[in-house]
Amino acid sequence: MAKIKNNSPVLFFYNNSKKWLTKISKKESFHTHIGIIKHSDAIGKEYGSRLMTNKDKYVYLLQPTMYDYVMKIQHGTQIVYPKDIGYIIARAGIGDGQKILEIGTGSGSLTSFVASVVKPRGHVYTFDVDENFMKIAEKNIKKAGVSKYVTQHNLDLKTAKKMPLDEMDMAIIDLGDPWVVIPQVRQMLKGSGTMFAICPTMNQLEKLTMALVENEFTDIESTEHIIRNIEAREGKTRHSFQGIGHTTYLCFARKAFFGREARRSAEAAKVSDSSKKTAPKIVKKTITKPAKKTSGKTPKRTSKKSA
Structure with a gap:
């Protein structure tokens, strides 16, 4: 009790x-x-x-519950709602012991929820560039009781020369231009690692999908999740006039290996081989000196007179 x-x-x-x-x-x-x-x-x-x-x-x-914390946290930015968080966790198979990369901490709602799922053996590494938002997120994460399982970084991964993490199980991107960090995310994910991006508009989805294909991601899926509340009362059950409609689009993908690098290497080797075979042979010519020219006149013959 x-x-x-x-x-x-x-x-x-x-x-x-x-x-x-x-x-x-x-x-x-x-x-x-x-x-x-x-x-x-x-x-x-x-x-x-x-x-x-x-x-x-x-x-x-x-x-x-964690749902209550997420819905009551201080909003420095637009939060990711539980209806979307639930699908992210289920689709990506997030569980205890996993290492999660988050780019764009925001208010820390998604950070807190994911940390509550991967604890006690897992950890969330979250990156942001706005110190004011980071302070708000820190308070919200602490209030949710999951600070021990979250590490905040003030770092712009778009311009970072060296990636600070590797072999991540999953990456979450909450940026206005998520396609920009796809190459960096690929470097930090393990093989078959999953990725979710939060995209408010369809134009973002288009650009993101192109970047995912270019960077060898597969199982790409874009979805939208809407909840309709029902007011259930005896004799007058109906749909609620209030509810959360569209909040964002979600894009899921997995890191794969298309074999492009191997094909490029094979093609390069083939071109190199071919150029060797078709290259013209260099023939060394022996230069002979021309003989000295003699006079064209026939020498006069002298005759001996008889005595």
Whole structure:
């Protein structure tokens, strides 16, 4: 039986649109439109219990999940929503012990979720160039309780001369121009390693796909994921008028070896061989000196007179 203590994380749940994620502190009170919630009243209660406010409204004391952390984190940038994160994790087969490369930390929502899946033996190495976003992400990752499994790097991989990692199991790219870092990602992935890129527009998908083919990736798949909420109530169940529609497009691919390098080497060797065979032979000519010219006149014959 899990009981709430001082410093325990709690989700005060009133309804689907009114819920608050906090850490219990016995000296604090939480003021809401449904009344005041005293933190000290939650201490010692079991998760799942309900607590009355001073306005006779009740909230449930729920144990937060990673979904709750992601949806409640501070947004420095557009976050990747759980509906997309879930597919990324399932499609790429992310699991305990894997080494994950992330380019574009953003607010750290995806970073935190993936870290919670690869822990305790795995690790997420995340790269960003904006120090302000990195500070926000650091707070969110810490709040989610996964700091131990994440290493943040302030480095622009687009211009890096040497890649800092290798043999990564999976790479996640969240940039406006993901195609630019595909050669770098290839260097850091292991053979058959997977890659996901987050692309808000279809034009990005087109450019990215071309870069993936050029850099020898296969099993390329682009998808969009939309969730429709249903309000289920007796006698009047219907679709919800609120919901999360389009958020982003996802592009998946795997590192492969097309054999281009081997073909290039073979072709180069063939051309070299061919040029040797067709090269003209150099024949050495012996130069002979011309004989000295003699006079064309016939010498006069002298006759001896008879005595």
